[in-house]
Amino acid sequence: MNSVQLLRGQLRPALLGSLIGLLMTVACAAPAQADDAVALSSLDQVPDGVEVRGKQIAAYTWDDRQGKNLLVLAEQISERDDDGTQSAFVYAAQYLIDGNRPKRVWMLYDDVQHCQFDASLRFDRAATKVTDLSGDGITQATVGYSRTCTSDVSPNEFKLIMHVGKAQKYRLRGVDRYGAAWWDEEAGALRGMPLPKDCSVAGQQALVSQYKEQGTELPLPGCYGDEKDFAKAPEAYLTFMREHWFALMQKQDSEWSQAQLQPQAPTEEDDTAP
Template sequence: MKLSFLTTVLLAMMILPATLFAQVKTTKLDKNTIPKSIKYEGHIIDAVSFTDKDGEHIVVTTESGLTASKGADSEGYRDAALHAYHYKKTGTELKLTWQTYDFVKDCPVDVTASYLPKSFAVTDLDSNGKAEVWLMYKTVCHGDVSPSDMKIIMHEGDKKYAVRGTNKVQVSPKEYAGGKFIYDEAFKTGPKAFREYAGNLWKNNLMETWK
């Protein structure tokens, strides 16, 4: 039986994940198009502008990369840090309304503080007109095959949500370590759509890839 074009389109829309329709339209920015009034540290990883019911917004995420630790006894030690900045347009000015900062300091072995590729997103999962900004990253100082600390941080307006745990690593042919996570109270009591999105995000980035 031949399906009409309209029926085919409707069926395709039913198959597509609901989160696809909850994505907020963003405009990519770079160091040349970010307004000069916005201050940030590190190398830009993601930078976007978007509009929701609260107005115009800009989010910038950065990483420091590896830097030498400071201090008399820090020779051979390294640091790594990451930042996220959210600015909201108020009148003609851009005001910093929240920021994220996490780091690893004084590490004598392998050190990482980095965002997970393709994890940054701006959504409106609960369809209330207020955007949710999603960040996911890992931090670790280790010289062995062990899990990294991993976090999801989400902001909807002035409310913060967090998931904390570790990624999962294969430590022997049949053994794995890590992989557990905990929703904070905001996620536990918030919309189910937030927990589902966070859970899928964690699942998609669960295994350490050792790149």
């Protein structure tokens, strides 16, 4: 059983988390730096020779020391099979556009196969960033996406992945904030574990102890598991990825919390009730 499955069963106990506490968390964490961001140009149609698997949702171009680059993102959720299961995938690739012969630098493909519930893989467009963190003209392309196979409203797996050239890949893998809070009508407040400010094991365990959620498996919603991929990476890479992760989780947390506070449209049953 993975951590997402465990979290679904264990984050529902009555935890009185006020709206103020949740929104203060959003305000306190540091935003991702934009100083090293590279300007991207959107592209509606990719050139011949660029492979697209599934439905294209975005494509971008930019220039660096290597030449003209292209990043394409695509995703697909299939119809249910005869056995009732569902599959989904995401696809991304970076190309160097060299004349009429695009050369693929790297490819990303992830899927959920034969899910008995609802399968979903979706890119978070806000996660797509191209940076020049070393200032040497060699860029880093970062994408992020959620992945789930579930029958309820609960946090998804989330992966934030940085590619540098053909061979270097650095990942943060954890759980997002979708479904991490919900409105309690009786208490008149949001319930749920607030967005962590520190994704270290000690930081997460301290939050678990504070909210008396002993036995909850890490990572908590809004956190990643570890930083092992960055053991030999330049320090600037990890700094950027930490800040970018928290900025994305803050955005998700704020949007989800606000959605829970919106007045619900009356149902037909409400309209006809005496």
